[in-house]
Amino acid sequence: MHVKNIIIFSTLILGFWACQNRSQRPIDYVDPMIGTDGIGHTFPGATVPFGMVQLSPSNDFKSWNWCSGYHYSDSVLKGFAHTHISGAGLAGLGDILLMPMVGEVKLNPGTEEDPESGYRSRFSHDREKASAGYYSVVLDDYDVHVELTASERVGCHRYTLGKEGRLNVIIDPTHNIMEKVLDTGVEFLSETEFRGYKKCDGEAGERTVYFYAKFSKPVSGYGLAKDDEIITEVFKLNGNNTKAFVQFDLQSDEALEVQVALSFVSYKGAKANYEAEVKGNSFEETLAEAKHKWSEKLNKIHVKGTSESDKRIFYTGMYHSFISPNLVSDVDGKYWLEGKAYPSKIPQYSNYSTWDTYRALNPLFTIIEQGKTAEFVNSLTSRYTETKVGLPVWECLGHDNVCMIGYNAVSPLADAALKDIPGIDKEKVYQAVRAAAMSLEKHSPNYDKNGMAEYIRLGYVPAELNCAVSKTTEQNYYDWCISQLAKKLGNQNDAALFAERSMGYKNLYHPVKKFLYSKYTTGEWREMNPKVWDDLIANYVSGNIWGYSAYVPHDVNGLIELMGGKEVFALWLDDIFADTTQIGGHTHVDISGFIGKYGHGDEPSQHMPYLYNYAGQPWKTQEKVRQVINDFYFDLPDGLVNNDDLGQMSAWYIFSSMGFYPVCPGDMKYIIGSPLFKEVVLNLENGKQFKVKAKNKPKENIYIQSVMLNGKPYTKTYLTHDQIMDGGELICIMGSTPNKDWGTKQGDLPYAKVDLNKNQSALPKITYKPYDKDNSEVFEGSRRIELTCHTSNAKIYYTLDGRTPNKRSGAYKKPIIISKTSNLKAIAYANGMEQSFIYERTYYAGRRFAELEKGFPKITLLNESKKFGDADGSMLLDLEIGSESFNDSRWTGFDGEDMVATIDFGQPISINNVSIGYLSNTGVWIFPPSSVRISVSMDNDNYNTIGYQKLNFSQEEMGKPFLRRQDFQLGRTEARYLKVKVNNFGLVPDWHAAAGHKGWLFVDEILIN
Missing domain, CATH: 2.60.40 (Immunoglobulin-like)
Known part of the structure; x- marks a missing residue:
């Protein structure tokens, strides 16, 4: 259909909706401000579903809370950039910033503390509005009304002056959020056209974004600048700091419109994207089309009943769920992947946070967004079948930054294939997921390996590697997914192989502690104190011992058997939800939203409320699900308990408020919880509807008394995927007290159990290490x-x-x-x-100084307050050498600081040799030292340097963890005091995601002969 015809149709649709009661329009409940405060990490700007462009107000990266480029606590704006990530825990993008201003042209943004020093402006939330596909704000310093909307690949701006005057539009390609800008360019094409590029390196790797800008009227003047100095009589500039400005003379209330098209491939691609999507369209026409696209998505689910607040949370959750993954291919099919341009016959997407989203968001898509699910699956599968780069771990704009663990893309691929989503080649999917599970190398050298070689041989990831329990349980689940797909395709050998691999978690079940603990390659348990966060973080990533000990979604009943049966398992869950004891140390920022030790703020625990159904106590699932909904979701800027993780937190709410949840994507089951709304209607793409009705005030009455499915009594505490896709009606009668009979018989419980044949075992087939x-x-x-x-x-x-x-x-x-x-x-x-x-x-x-005066040697650290965890200076003389594991309790770490240790022997001694160990693990920001200096003194005032070594390491050397000892032969030096100074690496190099920051320094035993 021609673009003009689409716009006319959209306008008619919007007009029709406008005649209806606003409460019946899902789009009116969307509030993009939800999640922009606190640690939600969402952005309020304009985008369309799964679009390439996210046009939003942007600021500099100030802390973790600014991952999206915007935080509700801001009162000053830097400008409006065209790419942002919604709700992520990583910071990046912020491409091609435009900022309208009046008065003297300023090409430097200045500072938030002093906005007048640059082009920034103050603003007020009172004059800021955001809705699906639209954002507006008044810049107080300039009295400019800014409005934003977007198509898939084009961001559209409209600037209106409060009074007649000259408007300056700053074009700043150098803006970034936690990325290093390598090169930029700006070029004046005509009186209404500009273009440029930005080359940068960060979470999306080394990439270039090209833009083409079209203005609605000819410029009155323009300028190009390098290093913020205007260069006259030039049409084109490039360098690592080039900018431009364009000027327009406007009447009072006259609007200037700007259309900015992006491409990650070329100028040609950006221009083609403009011509295909918005050429000839006004701002209002593009806005109407954006509203239509959002309404089409949001109308896939209709909810009725309960409060207006609940509807705002629900539909904003849907809005956030449909922002990512993001389109990265141009209209001609070309896209950028791992440093190379590729042609494609299918739409290509990126920003795959699949470690987060496989749990609820991707399963939600398999119900209400099957067409896009097929596109996402085909895009991901092509990473193996077409480009041969392999399935990504966390792909951002075509670059796998490997910021999480495992081969997590397996789950959404296998789940979609198992559900027979139309348009998916199951054989190609299987090739891709199987290859991911057999790879022994990570895609990036800058991250701690997943331990695949050890995992395949031992059946578990050993404690010598970081986060071993998390890696084991996640990879066990992915292997089960592969096993299920192999079985569907008739590959019985692979089905058996991966089923066996999926049971490795049993090697980590501690029969006394009743939790999953790390185990070494020797078969010994790793000592751990569950009351200290630093110990927990060492074994679990973005989760904790309680969540990951319950994370065997494919074998819940196997875990129940290990623990001693359903009653014991339910009591175990009770204890977790009721445990309010304090934990010391440093908690991970993503672990939040606590009910006892259950942490809803990150994904590995989010299935736990639903596990009571497996134990035959569904009323407890109903209680806990409602408690999470009530305690951790609000229609406020800080309404999310943690970052939304590209829609996963929102998808949990969508499922749970509808009344069911996918505990184990791939097993075709959705576990029934407690429906919040009086009625939910899922409008399926096959033309059918599935309805969930909750009668008798479900907002207040949270317990299910009885259920009818398609007019017949229903006692099972789960639904199947086919039951939903076939359409029908689920009616839940709610009450104020638990019904402990409904859904408690053995045949009514969900069942998840991996049954191995008599020749299979989860036990290691390798001899334990001596x-x-x-x-x-x-x-x-x-x-x-x-x-x-x-x-x-x-x-x-x-x-x-x-x-x-x-x-x-x-x-x-x-x-x-x-x-x-x-x-x-x-x-x-x-x-x-x-x-x-x-x-x-x-x-x-060596010797232990036993003959010296009691109490010596004494060690003093200069930077005692900068240490890691509970480590102290005594660990440098505790006779234990650190391992490659930074959390083995043998290292003393310093955050961005040097280590200076002074040792007092109590009396002069003869020193022949001194050595000190250090660790490098750049995946967790631990870098080797830049130099080591040894000095001696008799009086602790006058020191002489007797040993110095400057250290240099290549990127390749630092790509993998290593530990070394720096040795100094001193030749019988007499001294009472010894000073060892180990200098921090300094600023993290450009190739690392933390470029520009200082890393950690980890040192251990000082050996003295």
Whole structure:
């Protein structure tokens, strides 16, 4: 259909809706301001569903709360940029900023503290409006009324002066949110046309965004600038800081319209996008079309009853759910992926936060947005089948920044294929998901590996790696998804293989603690204090021990059996929701929204309220779901308890308020909770409707008394995907007290259990790694080494000179006695099993200063307040060497600071050798030191430097975690005081996502001979 015809149709539709009662229009309940305050991380600007452009007010990145570029606490605006991420925990984008102003042309934005120093302006929320597809604000410093709307690839501005005068429009490609700008360009094309580009590096990798700007009237004047200095008589400039301004003489209340088209491929693409979408259209026509697109999406679900506030939360949640993923291909099909342009015959999307969204948002799309689901799946699948880059972990504008764990894109792909969504090639999907699960390498060298080699061999990710429990349970679930798809396609061998892999979590179930704990490659449990956040963060990512110990959605009944049955499991859940004990240390910012130890603020726990149904106590699910709805969702700017994560938090609310939720995407079930609305109507793309009706004041009466499905009594506490897609009516009779009979019989409960055949087991098929139970690496005189292996009948072989051991090496038969510094390597073999991983430890011969005066040596840290967690200076002299795991309780960390340690021996001693260990793990912002200096003194005032080493490491070296010791041979230096200074790396390099910030410095044992 021609664009003009679409606009005429849209206008007629909008006119028809305007004649109806406003309460019947879902679009009127959308409030984009919800989530812009607190830590919701949403933006209030204009966009259309799944569009390339998110045109929104923007500011500099000031803290984590500014991830979207805007925060409700702002009272000053920098301008209006064309790309933003909705509700993410990462910061990026903010491409191509425009700012209208009057008076003297200023090309520097100035500061928020002093807006007059640049082109910024103050504003008031009283004169700010936001709705679906529209944003407006009055810039107080200039009396300019700004209005914004958008098509898919074009942002449309309208600026109106309060009085007659000259309007200046600043075009600033250098604006960014937590990204490094590498190059920019601006070019004057004609009296009504401008274009330019911005090349940058950040969460979306190294990329270029091109723009084409069309003004509604000829310019009165213009200028180009480099480094904020205007260059006269030029039409084109480029450099790492180029900007432009255009000027227009306007009458009072006369409006200037600007259309800005984007492309991530080329100037040609930007111009073509403009011509295809908005050429010849007025601001009002584009706005009408944007409103039509949003109304079409929002009308997919109609809710009735309860309060206006609930409807605002619901439809704003739908609005946020339909912002991402985002279109990245131009109208000619070209798009940018991992540094290269590709042609495509299908629409290409990015901003896939699938670790978050697979849990509820993507399943929601499979019900009400099947057409787009097929596009998203085909786009993701093409990453493997067409471009060969592989499935992304967290893809931002065509770049996988690997900021989360696992191969999480498997879930939405497999779920859609299992549900037979039209337009999906199941075989191609299977090829892609299987390859992701067999890859031993991460896509980026800058992140801690997922431990795939260990995971495949052991059945679990070992405690030697960070966040081992989270990685294990997530990957277990993804493997189950692959198993289900393999079964559907008739591949029984793969179905069995991945079903077996999906059970690895059982290796981490601690039978005494009743939680999932990290376990080493030796088979030993990792010691952990659940009352200290730093310990919890070491084992779990963006979640906690309580959420991840319940995160086996594909095998809930297997977990119930491990715990001792349904009653025991329900009591275990009760204790979690009721546990209000305090936890010390540093909590992760994403873990919030607590009911006891249940944290709704991040995704791994969000299924937990629904687990009571599996245990035969659905009334408790009803209680907890309503408590979350009531406590953590509001129609206020700070109405989200945590960042919306590209719609996942909102999708949880949409499902839960409708009355059901997908605990395990891929199993075709939706677990029934407590419907909030009197009526919900899902308008399905197949032309059918599925209705949920809740009778007897569901807002107040939260407990289900009885249920009818299509006119017949229904006692199951779950629905199937086919039941919903076939259309029908679910009627829930609600009451004020629990009905402990409904849905409690065995046949009524949801069931999730992986049944392995008699030849399969979740237990490791590899011999456990041998190890030395004595943790001390430093000894005086001699050291007795006793090796242990938890695999019965295993034989151990070892070397002491650093060579790789094998069956021809020395056989371990009795304790090993050493009297000098030695590098032990050991390996174990057991019949019928793979050989173990190699155990390695260096033992350092030294002395313990036992003959010195009591209380010495004493150690003092200069930056005691900058340490990591509970580590202190004593850890530098505790006779234990740190491992590659930053959270093994052996490291002392400093946030952006140098480490300066002074050691007082109590009396002069002879020092022959000093060494200190350090860790590099750039994936968690830990960088190696830039230099190490050793100084000595007799009086603690006058120090002489006797050792200094400047350190240099390449990007490749820092791509993977490593630990090293810096050694200094001092030649019998006499001193009472020893000062060790380890200098912080400094500013994080450009190739890292944290470029421009200072990283962590992690050091351990100071060894002195």
